[in-house]
Amino acid sequence: MARVVVITSGKGGVGKTTSCASIGTALAMQGFRTVLIDFDVGLRNLDLVMGCERRVVYDLINVLSGEANLSQALIKDKRVDGLYMLPASQTRDKDALTTEGVEQIINELKDDFDYILCDSPAGIERGAIMAMYFAEAAVVVTNPEVSSVRDSDRIIGLLDSRTRMAEEGKPVSAQLLITRYDPERVEHADMMSVQDIEEILAIPLVGVVPESDAVLRASNKGTPVVHDKESDAGQAYLDTTARFLGEERPMRFLEVERKGFLSRMFGGR
Amino acid sequence: MKRLRDFFQRDQDASANVARERLKLMISQDRMQRNQPDFLPRLQKELIEVIRRYTHSASDDIQVSCHALPHRSQIEVNVSWPKNTS
Ligand SMILES: Nc1ncnc2c1ncn2[C@@H]1O[C@H](COP(=O)(O)OP(=O)(O)OP(=O)(O)O)[C@@H](O)[C@H]1O
Ligand SMILES: [Mg+2]
Numbered sequence: 388m389a390r391v392v393v394i395t396s397g398k399g400g401v402g403k404t405t406s407c408a409s410i411g412t413a414l415a416m417q418g419f420r421t422v423l424i425d426f427d428v429g430l431r432n433l434d435l436v437m438g439c440e441r442r443v444v445y446d447l448i449n450v451l452s453g454e455a456n457l458s459q460a461l462i463k464d465k466r467v468d469g470l471y472m473l474p475a476s477q478t479r480d481k482d483a484l485t486t487e488g489v490e491q492i493i494n495e496l497k498d499d500f501d502y503i504l505c506d507s508p509a510g511i512e513r514g515a516i517m518a519m520y521f522a523e524a525a526v527v528v529t530n531p532e533v534s535s536v537r538d539s540d541r542i543i544g545l546l547d548s549r550t551r552m553a554e555e556g557k558p559v560s561a562q563l564l565i566t567r568y569d570p571e572r573v574e575h576a577d578m579m580s581v582q583d584i585e586e587i588l589a590i591p592l593v594g595v596v597p598e599s600d601a602v603l604r605a606s607n608k609g610t611p612v613v614h615d616k617e618s619d620a621g622q623a624y625l626d627t628t629a630r631f632l633g634e635e636r637p638m639r640f641l642e643v644e645r646k647g648f649l650s651r652m653f654g655g656r
Numbered sequence: 657m658k659r660l661r662d663f664f665q666r667d668q669d670a671s672a673n674v675a676r677e678r679l680k681l682m683i684s685q686d687r688m689q690r691n692q693p694d695f696l697p698r699l700q701k702e703l704i705e706v707i708r709r710y711t712h713s714a715s716d717d718i719q720v721s722c723h724a725l726p727h728r729s730q731i732e733v734n735v736s737w738p739k740n741t742s
Pocket of ligand 2 (some may be wrong): 432508
């Protein structure tokens with residue numbers, strides 16, 4: 388029976404899709420059968436980050452409207468076994484996204500998968516509510532920036548009130564994922580630190596992903612950055628996934644990389 | 657190392673600190689609003705109208721605030737008015 392997890396943020400462009408692709412890939416690498424659902428109806432991004440845009444035939448809305456069945460719409464990842472995605476539609480209207488329809492799809496997927504990751508659209512409107520409604524757990528993606536932290540707090544409020552779990556009086560287990568973290572700017576006190584954000588949002592931290600060129604390279608190629616095991620962001624997503632699965636790992640990439648003792652003493656950076 | 661750096665850095669002016677303080681304020685307001693019943697703005701407006709009919713208070717002299725107690729919600733209304741007009 389699958390666990391349903393929403394990747395959400397409120398604010399747009401903070402790294403939800405990037406995170407969904409990499410965490411999903413890492414879960415599948417660990418042997419968990421995983422399916423990613425793109426709820427960003429009208430935009431459709433996840434298939435690009437996963438690099439399977441040319442194999443999209445049917446999408447979420449086709450399945451909801453009965454024009455295709457799930458097995459026709461699911462796209463199997465070519466790199467990792469047991470990883471699938473259900474693309475969003477690019478054009479069709481969002482009203483087709485009904486609670487009943489989404490519930491039916493999720494229930495059907497639950498039998499076949501260990502994890503169902505829902506990539507939420509930005510905002511706090513219908514699409515975002517649909518993506519979170521059936522979630523038992525949430526990864527709240529936050530950038531170290533005022534508007535992003537504030538929106539994350541709102542999303543945490545919605546997770547506590549507008550989900551099936553909340554309606555049944557059970558908490559959705561929400562975890563904080565800080566992305567695009569820049570230790571150098573934190574050190575110069577121009578960026579809020581991990582501790583600041585943790586303290587304000589008051590949910591457990593599952594990972595910190597540094598600002599990294601590897602993410603852009605990965606999205607250019609359509610390969611989730613977690614495949615780039617040499618890269619800081621790739622390793623950060625592997626760590627995040629391990630923590631998500633309950634393993635304890637120290638946070639990395641929180642400090643500026645020092646060149647050496649001398650440069651440290653004389654401030655060469 | 658860190659302590660030395662903090663010592664030399666004027667902490668209060670740093671933009672990250674400003675961000676943190678602004679956020680704390682914003683979020684505490686957001687959270688308060690989030691827990692308010694939907695009818696509160698209307699109730700507030702009508703209460704103020706009724707009270708002013710009698711007291712002629714200025715609108716800042718009437719404060720309605722909502723509190724969440726463990727098992728109940730509570731509103732608190734504070735009204736003041738100038739002595740000679742009542
Ligand atoms: N750790 C990172 N370092 C550098 N760039 C990043 C990082 N994470 C995400 N980005 C970049 O930020 C942009 C937005 O990322 P992404 O699409 O994952 O965000 P999103 O939250 O899904 O956006 P939307 O709200 O539009 O769905 C992309 O260009 C992505 O490459
Ligand atoms: Mg996205």
